[in-house]
Amino acid sequence: MAATLAHQLANYACALRFEDLSPEVVHEVKRRVIDSLGCALGAWNEEPCAIARKVASEFSAKRGSTIFGTNHKAPPDWTAFANGCAIRYFDYNDTYLSKEPAHPSDNISAALAVAESVEGTGPELITAIALAYEVQCRFCDAASIRARGWDHVTYGAFSTALACAHLMRLDPENTRHAVNIAGVAGAAMRQARVGELSHWKGVAFATAARHGVYSALLARAGMTGPGPIFEGQMGFEKQLGVSLGNLGEKFAVPFPKSKHGPAAMILKTSIKYWPAEYHSQSAIEAALSLRKQILDPARIKSVTIESHDASVDIIGSEPEKWKPNTRETADHSLPYITAIALIDGEVTSRQFEPERFADPQVWKFLESVKVKRNAELNVDLDDGRPLTKRVDYPLGHAKNPLKDSEVEGKFVALVSPSLGEKKARGIVDLVWKLDDAKNVDELMKAMEMPKRNDQ
Numbered sequence: 001m002a003a004t005l006a007h008q009l010a011n012y013a014c015a016l017r018f019e020d021l022s023p024e025v026v027h028e029v030k031r032r033v034i035d036s037l038g039c040a041l042g043a044w045n046e047e048p049c050a051i052a053r054k055v056a057s058e059f060s061a062k063r064g065s066t067i068f069g070t071n072h073k074a075p076p077d078w079t080a081f082a083n084g085c086a087i088r089y090f091d092y093n094d095t096y097l098s099k100e101p102a103h104p105s106d107n108i109s110a111a112l113a114v115a116e117s118v119e120g121t122g123p124e125l126i127t128a129i130a131l132a133y134e135v136q137c138r139f140c141d142a143a144s145i146r147a148r149g150w151d152h153v154t155y156g157a158f159s160t161a162l163a164c165a166h167l168m169r170l171d172p173e174n175t176r177h178a179v180n181i182a183g184v185a186g187a188a189m190r191q192a193r194v195g196e197l198s199h200w201k202g203v204a205f206a207t208a209a210r211h212g213v214y215s216a217l218l219a220r221a222g223m224t225g226p227g228p229i230f231e232g233q234m235g236f237e238k239q240l241g242v243s244l245g246n247l248g249e250k251f252a253v254p255f256p257k258s259k260h261g262p263a264a265m266i267l268k269t270s271i272k273y274w275p276a277e278y279h280s281q282s283a284i285e286a287a288l289s290l291r292k293q294i295l296d297p298a299r300i301k302s303v304t305i306e307s308h309d310a311s312v313d314i315i316g317s318e319p320e321k322w323k324p325n326t327r328e329t330a331d332h333s334l335p336y337i338t339a340i341a342l343i344d345g346e347v348t349s350r351q352f353e354p355e356r357f358a359d360p361q362v363w364k365f366l367e368s369v370k371v372k373r374n375a376e377l378n379v380d381l382d383d384g385r386p387l388t389k390r391v392d393y394p395l396g397h398a399k400n401p402l403k404d405s406e407v408e409g410k411f412v413a414l415v416s417p418s419l420g421e422k423k424a425r426g427i428v429d430l431v432w433k434l435d436d437a438k439n440v441d442e443l444m445k446a447m448e449m450p451k452r453n454d455q
Helices: 005-015 023-042 047-056 076-089 104-117 122-142 154-167 172-184 200-220 236-240 247-251 278-294 309-315 334-344 360-366 404-419 421-432 441-446
Strands: 300-307 369-373 377-381 386-389
Touching (some): 005 122, 005 154, 023 076, 023 122, 023 421, 076 104, 076 200, 104 200, 122 154, 122 247, 154 172, 154 200, 278 300, 278 309, 278 334, 278 377, 300 334, 334 360, 404 421, 421 441
Parallel strands (some): 300 369
Antiparallel strands (some): 377 386
């Protein structure tokens, strides 16, 4: 059984060290921590985030982890859940597009929670995050599971379990059992992302993260899990109907030589510049560009959005997308997101408030919006003049990355309303120095929200 994928993953996770990472990978991890914390603190007051925080805050732990925005330490699996909900809720954190799309910064809530619990150093946290990105993105490259009715967060149970096992300094055998435990009970249904969407769209990976932490905690205590979890008679591949092929070769130890060293998949992921599902980013950029030419949206007679298959299938095909009733549906609606960019000339969190996405006038405008499979945005004006814009790599894409100053600007814009610009920039400075940090205590304290009169 030494050649099973679980063995190879465990060996890779245990062998990886901070010194193995390239400067580019280390820098990118810090950018993603800044981006993710900004998303989380920006969404801190949103309903599902408050619910998750309330539930998690009912539990305390001596070796616990801090729930974002508070000084309360809950068990690390519950903290990973509460913080993961906040990172994900605005649909503003990063993404990876492959056979299976994903949001790999979802892993950060688990890594942070465990790093604090075990008093891990900044370099150890950075290494664990790079590891989690590597695992999840490699799985997404290997096989698509959404077409079979399973959600992409299923892969996250493995990536978070491995990141946590690494931070707990487990040996390869216990790390393998963490993988086995994570896999045997970690499959998530795709129903979370079809039809009229609910809070669960933003909670699904947080649940996988909680399960990944829980699996590593059990393995650390000596709990064993069933194997081979991937290749077995009733294992992952058989149950989910996928073949992971030669995925194990991607986790060779010693690490194969490459330009950016091991655990470099994070460099292929993309940061979002607008708070909406990633497949809409090109359409938003195109719409905002055309909006400058149109000036008056009342002149628009019709809109045709041409996009690739995944975009159409995920956010541009169901009737609910033309009459969104929830924030979750609105930020996963290609027609709404594009239309509101043309109407308002901006896409911010304000465009996903109920009074905006449920506006009858907006719904009326949406009747003129069509979605097709191709690669452009076409707008017809009332004088018959057509306008067309194509965007292949929107701002923030791995091939069109944001500058560090733009990542910082996004963070400050999200966090300043709650903490003020000075404190927001102080958090950014702490993250930039993460590779010198002895622990994450100062970072967690810096994110504490001011008390309100009703608290």
